[in-house]
Amino acid sequence: MLSIRYLETLLLVVFIACYITEAKPLKRSISEMQLMHNLQEHKQVGDRQDWLQEKLKKIISPSNKPQQ
Numbered sequence: 001m002l003s004i005r006y007l008e009t010l011l012l013v014v015f016i017a018c019y020i021t022e023a024k025p026l027k028r029s030i031s032e033m034q035l036m037h038n039l040q041e042h043k044q045v046g047d048r049q050d051w052l053q054e055k056l057k058k059i060i061s062p063s064n065k066p067q068q
Contacts, residue, residue: 028036
């Protein structure tokens with residue numbers, strides 16, 4: 001018959017093995033990587049457009065006086 005000490009050790013080893021395998025990061029699929037890349041590119045395009053709009057507002061400011 002197995003002793004309690006042996007069962008406790010076995011249970012501890014199984015617990016540690018399960019913890020280690022669960023802690024490993026999962027590899028991302030190709031489609032998920034492509035989606036993340038597209039999202040980052042979309043954000044960069046939006047940031048550039050916002051920056052350009054701010055620069056254009058400073059250059060082309062509407063005047064309060066009508067031009068003659």
